[in-house]
Amino acid sequence: MSNTLRVSAAGPAIPRVSRRPPWRLRLQGSDTAWAIAFLVPYVAIFVAFIAYPVAFGLWMGSNPALYRLLFSDPRYVITAINTLLFVAIGVNVKMFLAFLLSGFFMNRSWWARSLLVIYLLPWALPGLVVFTSIHFMLVTQWGLLDSLWRAITGSDGPLFMVSTPIAMTANIVAYIWKWLPFWTLIFIAARMSIPQDIYDAAEIDGASGYRRLIYVTFPLLANVYLVATLLSCVWTLGDFPTVYFVSSGAPARTTDVLATYGFHEAFDFGYPNLGVAAMMSALPLMIPLVILLMRRVRATGVQL
Amino acid sequence: MSVALTPGGVAYRPRSRRRRWLPRAAAVSLGVGLLIWTLLPVYNMLLMALDSDADEFTGSIYPPNPDFSSFASVWNEDYWLMQHFWRQFANSICLGLATMLLTMLIGSLASFALSRMRLRRGWIVTDFALLTYVLPTAFLAIPFVQIMHKYHLSDSLWSVVAAMVTFATPYAILILHQYARLIPTELDEAAKVDGASPWQVYLRIYLPLMAPALVAVGIYALLLSWNDYLYQYLLLSSTDHMTVAVAINQFFDSDEAPWNYMMAIAIIYSLPPIAIYFGLRRFMVAGLTAGGIKG
Numbered sequence: 001m002s003n004t005l006r007v008s009a010a011g012p013a014i015p016r017v018s019r020r021p022p023w024r025l026r027l028q029g030s031d032t033a034w035a036i037a038f039l040v041p042y043v044a045i046f047v048a049f050i051a052y053p054v055a056f057g058l059w060m061g062s063n064p065a066l067y068r069l070l071f072s073d074p075r076y077v078i079t080a081i082n083t084l085l086f087v088a089i090g091v092n093v094k095m096f097l098a099f100l101l102s103g104f105f106m107n108r109s110w111w112a113r114s115l116l117v118i119y120l121l122p123w124a125l126p127g128l129v130v131f132t133s134i135h136f137m138l139v140t141q142w143g144l145l146d147s148l149w150r151a152i153t154g155s156d157g158p159l160f161m162v163s164t165p166i167a168m169t170a171n172i173v174a175y176i177w178k179w180l181p182f183w184t185l186i187f188i189a190a191r192m193s194i195p196q197d198i199y200d201a202a203e204i205d206g207a208s209g210y211r212r213l214i215y216v217t218f219p220l221l222a223n224v225y226l227v228a229t230l231l232s233c234v235w236t237l238g239d240f241p242t243v244y245f246v247s248s249g250a251p252a253r254t255t256d257v258l259a260t261y262g263f264h265e266a267f268d269f270g271y272p273n274l275g276v277a278a279m280m281s282a283l284p285l286m287i288p289l290v291i292l293l294m295r296r297v298r299a300t301g302v303q304l
Numbered sequence: 305m306s307v308a309l310t311p312g313g314v315a316y317r318p319r320s321r322r323r324r325w326l327p328r329a330a331a332v333s334l335g336v337g338l339l340i341w342t343l344l345p346v347y348n349m350l351l352m353a354l355d356s357d358a359d360e361f362t363g364s365i366y367p368p369n370p371d372f373s374s375f376a377s378v379w380n381e382d383y384w385l386m387q388h389f390w391r392q393f394a395n396s397i398c399l400g401l402a403t404m405l406l407t408m409l410i411g412s413l414a415s416f417a418l419s420r421m422r423l424r425r426g427w428i429v430t431d432f433a434l435l436t437y438v439l440p441t442a443f444l445a446i447p448f449v450q451i452m453h454k455y456h457l458s459d460s461l462w463s464v465v466a467a468m469v470t471f472a473t474p475y476a477i478l479i480l481h482q483y484a485r486l487i488p489t490e491l492d493e494a495a496k497v498d499g500a501s502p503w504q505v506y507l508r509i510y511l512p513l514m515a516p517a518l519v520a521v522g523i524y525a526l527l528l529s530w531n532d533y534l535y536q537y538l539l540l541s542s543t544d545h546m547t548v549a550v551a552i553n554q555f556f557d558s559d560e561a562p563w564n565y566m567m568a569i570a571i572i573y574s575l576p577p578i579a580i581y582f583g584l585r586r587f588m589v590a591g592l593t594a595g596g597i598k599g
Contacts, residue, residue: 009468031421034502038417039429042409042473049448049470050436104334115335117585119342124581124588128533128549129570133345136352136563144348147365177345185589231438238440240534259442266446267538279443290438297434 018157036094061276070277078254079261082168086243086257087236094180095229099221100189101180103213123181131245134174138167138246158175169248171255175242183228190224191217223300230293237282237289258282330478349574352566383506383565388543392537394588396547396573399461400526403468407525410469411476416506418477419484420492430481437474441467442534449538459541467535472525479524479591483517484510520591523584530577548573 002210070076076086105116123128137144138160149157160166194217202208218225247255249264256264258278266275354370381389414433418426426505446465447459457463491513495505511518540546548569555566581588 015351031502035417035421035423038413038421038502042414042429042433042477045410045466045473046432046436046469049451049466050444052448053444053451056451057444060447060450101338104331107331111335112331115339117582118339120585121342121346121578121581124527124577125346125574126531126533126549126577128531128552129349129574130345132552132570133349133352133567136567137345137348144344144351144365151365177341180341189589194468234438235440236490238442240442240445244533259440263442263534272446272450275446279446282443290435290517293438294431294434 024183042119057276057280060273061280063273066273066277066279070274070281075253075256076261076278079256079258079278082255083237083257083282085168086172086175086234086239090175091232091236093172094176095183095225095232097176098180098183099187099218099225101184102191105184105188106191120181120185122178123185127178127241128245130178131174131241134170134177135246135248139169161247161250164251167250167255171243171246171257174246175236175239178242179232183232186228187221187224190221196221223296227293227296227300230289230296234286234289234293237286238279317494349567352563353571355564373566374562375572377565378568378572383562385558385562386551386565387571389548389551389569391544392546392548393553393572394460395545396530397576399468399547400529402465403472403529404522404526406408406462406465406469407472407476408522411473411480411521412511412514412518413506414473415477415480415484416510419481420489420505420510421502432476433474433477436471437478441471441532445534445538447534449594452539458539459545461540461545461547463539464529464532464536466546467539468525468529468532472521472528475524479521480514480517483514485512497531516587516590519584519587523580523588524591525581527577529575 007236105112105119140146141156141159143160145160147159149155160170198216198220199212202212207215238259239257239261241247243255243257243260244263249256249260253264258281262275262278264275265278266272332434351365351367353374354367354372356369356371356373377383378389379388398535414429417423418430452458452463452466455463457466487510491509492505495509500508530549533553536547536549540550543551552569552573553568555561555563
């Protein structure tokens with residue numbers, strides 16, 4: 001992102017440097033036409049498939065009566081709380097574990113490297129497939145987890161999908177399972193960009209072990225950690241496949257999140273406007289997160 | 305992940321043998337734990353697919369009489385829910401390839417204009433690309449489906465291609481934009497002096513030099529469409545136009561429950577991404593780390 005930052009930061013500064021902005025030196029007449037021609041395909045799909053749907057969605061969800069209807073639905077209240085829990089617990093636990101595990105994978109011995117290859121597998125597997133598999137590990141008494149429970153303790157295991165807290169926990173754990181590898185990889189890359197000299201200097205000053213983690217590594221990765229957390233929060237607010245496949249709202253639609261709730265309202269019950277309103281109700285949380293994220297990206301030059 | 309790393313603290317000898325033994329045991333047990341954690345859902349897929357009895361869970365932690373009959377059934381399409389399996393598999397591949405090629409084309413054109421042609425207000429486009437990249441795709445699904453009806457594109461693979469290209473290009477532009485900074489502009493200028501038009505510079509100089517980043521972007525787009533379920537489910541309805549992702553979920557809606565067939569399809573569907581991951585891991589990781597979040 002720092003490239004964009006540079007361009008946008010250079011914008012106001014240019015007139016002070018010279019009266020003729022440098023772009024004019026390079027880009028004349030036909031070249032501008034070329035540049036615009038190169039941009040046309042992207043701008044066209046942006047207008048047709050992002051700007052128009054967004055405007056259409058805003059129009060669909062613009063009736064205030066929809067929100068009165070929405071907030072009076074007890075299922076919506078449960079859904080909103082679930083979404084907050086899903087994002088707050090899922091993202092934070094995932095990020096913290098990813099941060100710690102990235103340290104573990106800095107060990108470059110052969111077995112750690114081979115383990116990393118297997119460990120990253122969930123990142124490559126389709127969400128649909130793995131979440132369906134996790135769903136079947138949990139449903140009925142004969143799922144793999146119950147079978148393991150029986151094999152180890154000798155007694156029947158719990159029925160995971162009849163308890164709201166357990167089903168919600170299952171969603172969050174499945175979410176962490178799928179996305180932990182990706183963010184671990186991000187932190188590994190960030191850790192690798194820390195020069196070894198800094199660690200050497202810290203070692204001479206007597207910082208080793210956990211002190212090195214707290215006083216050297218973490219401050220250096222703080223920006224990446226914050227940007228990653230914000231980005232992941234925004235994505236997770238709109239997460240659909242995890243809950244749709246793992247608990248599918250069971251028991252009795254008490255574990256829905258906003259995306260699955262909106263999906264059911266729109267396509268199972270036939271109220272697309274209500275579905276859009278449910279998604280839009282995330283905007284008061286999402287807009288500040290996105291603004292904060294864009295500002296952090298600009299201020300720190302963390303690349304996305 | 306080709307970065308060679310100097311292992312930390314190599315110069316410092318451990319004070320005693322006992323102190324070295326304990327962390328190593330902890331590391332190994334953590335490693336075994338991670339291995340089980342990662343492979344458990346994968347193992348469950350195999351367990352279910354290898355079970356010859358379709359309707360019942362065995363309640364066992366290993367397949368009692370493993371056989372590959374469910375894979376053979378999928379291969380021969382001899383069950384009504386998977387009558388069109390290979391057709392649907394071809395649809396998934398077409399969708400992936402179309403998304404990949406269009407994303408690479410549109411992304412590279414836009415990134416060329418933005419990074420090499422010093423367009424005055426190019427940052428607006430980059431900022432919108434970033435904004436689109438950040439937004440969760442599920443939030444756009446409902447209006448998107450309505451609009452596709454208006455465009456008369458519902459139940460057409462092209463509508464899904466449009467959605468996937470739309471969501472993949474922002475990332476492509478950001479990554480290519482970043483990678484383009486590594487290529488000296490002197491090359492472009494030399495070509496211009498020789499009388500090359502911007503199109504020729506793009507085709508002969510920009511594209512060949514951007515090849516590694518383009519591969520990363522292509523894989524990203526391919527996997528994005530392969531991993532998507534929501535848009536394919538919402539936009540494709542007839543069995544001929546369906547992709548495998550939609551077909552797998554059909555099993556949940558039917559009265560019978562041949563879960564072993566379903567899991568066999570799921571495993572076959574996972575093979576291409578696994579193959580790409582093992583074969584082209586280097587590019588996937590490079591796409592993340594060259595343009596990825598960096599401190």
